[in-house]
Amino acid sequence: MKNKLYLAGLALLSVALFLAHWLVFVYVPTEPIMGVVQRIFYFHVPAAWLCYLGFIITFIGSVGYIWNRSPRADALALAGADIGLVFGWIVMLTGPLWARATWGVWWKWEPRLTSMALLVLIFAAYWVLRRYGGGTEGVRRFGAVLAIFGAPNIAFVHVAVKKWRGDHPGGVVGGGLDPDMRLAFFICLAVLQVLFIYLFIERYRVIRDEEAIGALRRRLSRLKGR
Amino acid sequence: MSAWLSVFWAILAKDLRVELRSKQTLAMMTLFGFVLTAILAYGLVSDPATNRVVYPGALWIALLFTGALGIGRTFAQEAAFDAFSALVLSPAPREAILLAKILGNLLLILMVMALVAPLIAVMLHLNFTGEEAGLVALHLLLSALGFVVVGTPLAVMATSARFAEVLLPLVVFPLVSPVLISGVKGVGVALGTTTGDDPWSWIQLTLAFDVVYGAGGLLLFSKMVSE
Amino acid sequence: MSAPLTVRAAGVSRVYDEEYALIDVDAEFTPGHVTALLGPNGAGKSTLMGLLSTLLRPSEGVIYFGETPAERLDAAARARIGYVGHKTMLYGPLTARENLQFFGQLYGQRDPTRVTSLLARVGLEGDADRPAAGFSRGMAQRLTLARALLPRPDLLLLDEPLTGLDREGVALALDMIRQAALEGAAVVLVSHDLSATATIADRVLILKRGRRRFEGAVQGDLVARYHQEVDG
Amino acid sequence: MNLSLSALAALLMVSPALAGDLEEMRFRHLWISYGIIWLLVSAFTYATWRRAKANAEELAHLKAKMAELEASK
Numbered sequence: 001m002k003n004k005l006y007l008a009g010l011a012l013l014s015v016a017l018f019l020a021h022w023l024v025f026v027y028v029p030t031e032p033i034m035g036v037v038q039r040i041f042y043f044h045v046p047a048a049w050l051c052y053l054g055f056i057i058t059f060i061g062s063v064g065y066i067w068n069r070s071p072r073a074d075a076l077a078l079a080g081a082d083i084g085l086v087f088g089w090i091v092m093l094t095g096p097l098w099a100r101a102t103w104g105v106w107w108k109w110e111p112r113l114t115s116m117a118l119l120v121l122i123f124a125a126y127w128v129l130r131r132y133g134g135g136t137e138g139v140r141r142f143g144a145v146l147a148i149f150g151a152p153n154i155a156f157v158h159v160a161v162k163k164w165r166g167d168h169p170g171g172v173v174g175g176g177l178d179p180d181m182r183l184a185f186f187i188c189l190a191v192l193q194v195l196f197i198y199l200f201i202e203r204y205r206v207i208r209d210e211e212a213i214g215a216l217r218r219r220l221s222r223l224k225g226r
Numbered sequence: 227m228s229a230w231l232s233v234f235w236a237i238l239a240k241d242l243r244v245e246l247r248s249k250q251t252l253a254m255m256t257l258f259g260f261v262l263t264a265i266l267a268y269g270l271v272s273d274p275a276t277n278r279v280v281y282p283g284a285l286w287i288a289l290l291f292t293g294a295l296g297i298g299r300t301f302a303q304e305a306a307f308d309a310f311s312a313l314v315l316s317p318a319p320r321e322a323i324l325l326a327k328i329l330g331n332l333l334l335i336l337m338v339m340a341l342v343a344p345l346i347a348v349m350l351h352l353n354f355t356g357e358e359a360g361l362v363a364l365h366l367l368l369s370a371l372g373f374v375v376v377g378t379p380l381a382v383m384a385t386s387a388r389f390a391e392v393l394l395p396l397v398v399f400p401l402v403s404p405v406l407i408s409g410v411k412g413v414g415v416a417l418g419t420t421t422g423d424d425p426w427s428w429i430q431l432t433l434a435f436d437v438v439y440g441a442g443g444l445l446l447f448s449k450m451v452s453e
Numbered sequence: 454m455s456a457p458l459t460v461r462a463a464g465v466s467r468v469y470d471e472e473y474a475l476i477d478v479d480a481e482f483t484p485g486h487v488t489a490l491l492g493p494n495g496a497g498k499s500t501l502m503g504l505l506s507t508l509l510r511p512s513e514g515v516i517y518f519g520e521t522p523a524e525r526l527d528a529a530a531r532a533r534i535g536y537v538g539h540k541t542m543l544y545g546p547l548t549a550r551e552n553l554q555f556f557g558q559l560y561g562q563r564d565p566t567r568v569t570s571l572l573a574r575v576g577l578e579g580d581a582d583r584p585a586a587g588f589s590r591g592m593a594q595r596l597t598l599a600r601a602l603l604p605r606p607d608l609l610l611l612d613e614p615l616t617g618l619d620r621e622g623v624a625l626a627l628d629m630i631r632q633a634a635l636e637g638a639a640v641v642l643v644s645h646d647l648s649a650t651a652t653i654a655d656r657v658l659i660l661k662r663g664r665r666r667f668e669g670a671v672q673g674d675l676v677a678r679y680h681q682e683v684d685g
Numbered sequence: 686m687n688l689s690l691s692a693l694a695a696l697l698m699v700s701p702a703l704a705g706d707l708e709e710m711r712f713r714h715l716w717i718s719y720g721i722i723w724l725l726v727s728a729f730t731y732a733t734w735r736r737a738k739a740n741a742e743e744l745a746h747l748k749a750k751m752a753e754l755e756a757s758k
Contacts, residue, residue, distance in 0.1 A: 021719075024719075034711075035707070035708060035711040036711050036712055036715050037710075037711035037712075037714050037715050039715055040714070040715060040718045040719075043718075043719070043722055044718070047722070066446065066449045066450075067449070082729075083729075086725055086726065086729045089725055090721065090722050090725055090726075093718075093721045094718040094721060094722065097714040097715075097717055097718050097721075098714065098718070100710070100714065101707070101710050101711045101714045118400050118403050121400040122397075122400045122401060125393070125396045125397045125400065126397075128393070128396065129387060129393055129397065132388065132389060133387035133388055133389065133393060134387060134388045135470070136386055136387075137386075137453060138383070138385075138386025138387065138453075139386060139387045141383060141386070141449075141450060142380075142383035142384060142386060142387055145379065145380065145383055145446060145450055146380070146383075146397055146401075148442070148446065149376065149380070149401055149439070149442065150400075150401060152438065152442075153400075153401055153403075153404065156404035156431075156434075156435055156438075157403060157404050157407070159404075159431065160403075160404045160407040160408050160411075160431060161407065163411070163422075163427070163428070163431070164407060164411050164422075195726070199726075199729065199730065199733065202730075202733050202734075202737065203733050205737065206733055206736045206737050206740060209737070209740040209741075209744065210736075210740060212744065213740060213743050213744060213747065214470075214471055216744070216747040216748070216751065217471045217747065218468055218471055218472075218473060219751065220747065220750060220751060220754065221471065221472060221473055222466075222473050222476055223751070223754050223755075224754070229561055232558060232561075233558065233559055233561075236555060236558035236559060237559075240544065240547070240551075240555045243546075243547065243551070244544055244546045244547060247546040247547075247584070248545075248546045303544065303545075303546075306545060307540045307541045307542055307543050307544070307545065308538060308539075308540035308541075308542050309542045309543060309544055311508055311536075311538065311540075311542060312536070312542035312556065312600070313559070314508065315506060315507070315508060315531060315534060315536055316531065316532070316556065316559040316560060317528035317529060317531050317532035317559065317560060317561070318528070318559045319528060452507075452508075452510075453508070453509055453510040
């Protein structure tokens with residue numbers, strides 16, 4: 001029963017993703033100035049939000065871990081960083097593709113871009129640390145401190161680059177969205193949000209399962225008297 | 227309070243004495259600073275106007291790299307015979323330990339930068355007025371402070387990780403990028419090569435960074451050092 | 454010297470990765486007694502010492518200092534623990550005297566003669582102003598013993614304190630340990646040197662593969678008892 | 686993985702020369718973008734799924750072993 005519900009949910013998510021693509025590639029009108037490349041935004045902008053969300057979860061989990069060394073908080077932090085990074089790389093790769101076709105350059109040292117790039121770099125370092133630093137308690141603590149230090153950093157980068165470059169004219173999406181575009185954007189956002197939640201739960205479960213395996217192995221070794 | 231201060235001074239004095247006696251870290255950082263200076267000078271030297279533009283960038287690259295070398299080394303002396311365990315086990319207030327380590331690292335970096343900063347200027351054929359030199363020094367001081375308040379607690383943590391010597395710069399450099407931007411731009415304004423309002427607003431930004439991360443580190447440090 | 458301190462391990466286990474180093478150990482360390490902590494390699498002796506020092510945290514169970522669980526110890530309580538570990542915990546570039554003076558400052562040790570008298574006690578007065586990096590293992594071990602005794606601890610944890618010591622050094626170290634116990638400290642001693650241990654221990658805790666095999670007062674021949682528990 | 690990334694990077698670096706006109710580039714970049722998105726998402730999903738499968742097997746194995754050990758005691 002539970003399995004069936006799960007499969008039905010997955011099917012629904014697939015249909016929703018298909019619908020989102022249909023909206024992006026067929027339904028929405030083409031933006032007159034930027035042309036078809038503007039359609040990147042229907043996934044690019046939600047991805048940026050989901051990247052932030054993943055790292056916010058990592059921050060919260062890290063605070064929890066530093067506070068009482070709860071393995072659950074640590075798993076939360078790790079899962080958040082994993083997913084945040086997937087969406088982070090999406091943002092970092094699709095952004096320049098849009099920029100090249102619109103601004104004529106791959107990259108601008110603009111506050112939003114710079115702070116996103118550094119955010120991804122910081123959490124990529126977190127990922128490398130957790131992946132290769134060794135699974136000791138000290139490394140978990142190190143990761144937690146890194147995540148806690150990393151989050152407020154973004155505010156500083158943003159302020160610094162803003163002072164340096166001056167505010168970039170206009171929002172990136174552009175004001176006065178066409179109602180069809182707006183509809184497509186919010187549907188894509190909702191669908192990707194659901195995808196995020198699904199992936200997050202799966203990832204969190206995997207990490208918790210790995211911990212459970214460790215605990216079982218320990219209990220076994222204990223029963224056998226090592 | 228006086229007990230707190232005496233522990234703080236004891237640790238700082240001990241670190242400086244250890245460093246001045248073995249001179250390992252200082253020698254390595256200074257030499258590294260010179261090598262970096264030479265490389266930056268070959269790579270960047272150009273006409274005087276351009277040199278003036280690239281100077282702050284070169285200076286902050288030197289600060290970051292020698293600094294990363296320095297903070298990584300600081301705990302090597304503690305780790306060599308596991309003296310850090312004795313330090314953690316002692317009744318010394320954790321905040322005093324951290325602050326002494328921060329100040330020790332700061333002094334080390336400033337000693338090296340006091341040699342490297344003028345050297346890069348000479349290699350790039352630059353002349354400064356007294357006011358310009360003062361602003362450069364002030365920026366450098368505050369940026370170095372920002373670097374050590376972030377780097378020192380992380381260096382303590384890094385001792386428990388594998389590949390610590392690679393991981394530490396990987397982790398610290400992105401975190402101190404606000405200081406890098408603020409320092410480079412602030413000095414650019416001070417030297418008249420970057421357009422912008424007054425150089426003091428950049429100093430405020432660096433100062434805010436120093437305060438936020440200094441306070442954050444102190445708040446978290448006792449949670450960092452023990453299992 | 455402050456009030457006597459009884460330290461108690463209650464159902465303590467410690468895990469490294471997926472291996473239990475210590476399983477469900479109960480033990481009590483009482484003031485004025487020297488407890489020999491014995492066991493073959495990998496029995497979990499050093500892990501238990503680490504837990505007692507508060508440098509490690511138990512994965513399960515609690516260590517009580519008097520009535521206080523270890524994780525709630527404050528700085529003043531930490532000052533009552535003296536610990537000699539596998540490494541010397543000294544600063545190589547500093548002299549013997551400077552090392553002791555530094556740790557004295559950390560512990561708020563005001564008495565200036567204490568360092569000099571301790572140096573004399575461990576037989577290092579002639580080398581007091583030489584950097585510790587140049588010391589032989591035996592000399593470093595004497596110095597590290599002095600470092601642990603400097604704050605007059607109520608719990609003295611000695612993990613292989615006799616490493617590198619010559620016969621005279623062993624006699625001296627044993628004498629100092631006995632003295633500390635006489636002054637009311639609870640002493641826990643781990644050493645490969647069974648015969649030396651037997652001369653000062655009045656209690657024994659035997660571990661094997663992380664589990665407690667025996668705890669109690671030393672009765673009869675300690676060495677024989679050990680072999681009976683561990684090999685038998 | 687790294688190789689294909691480098692190839693992509695190289696392709697994009699020379700793309701100004703290849704780009705016949707802007708409209709063509711816009712189309713190309715749009716396709717590449719959604720390609721990247723799906724590559725990353727599906728790679729992540731697959732990796733998670735594989736780990737979940739391996740974990741489920743390992744858990745079942747360990748639980749069986751545990752039951753066996755407890756039965757024998």
